[in-house]
Amino acid sequence: MDLPFAQKRFCNSFALDHIKMLSDHKDGSFGEAYGTLIKELRIHSRAIFVVGPDNKITYVESFPKFGSHPNYEAVLAAVTE
Secondary structure, eight states: OOOHHHHHHHHHHTTOOSOOOOOOTTTOHHHHHHTOEEGGGTEEOEEEEEEOTTSOEEEEEEESSTTOOOOHHHHHHHHHO
């Protein structure tokens, strides 16, 4: 739900120039469709979706508790497969 300028600032802060960021701030449709939208707070729960070159989701990890972190090794393995 971050605004595009906030996403750009985040990417610039960490030199992430090979990541495509998308924002769901307008209508929350992604969060609604993928189960990450917390309607009463108008935010998403933290989740990671890795999408392969064929546009199919190859890895999903979601975090019901705020402050949880992903299994970074599993995410990197999914990205490099």
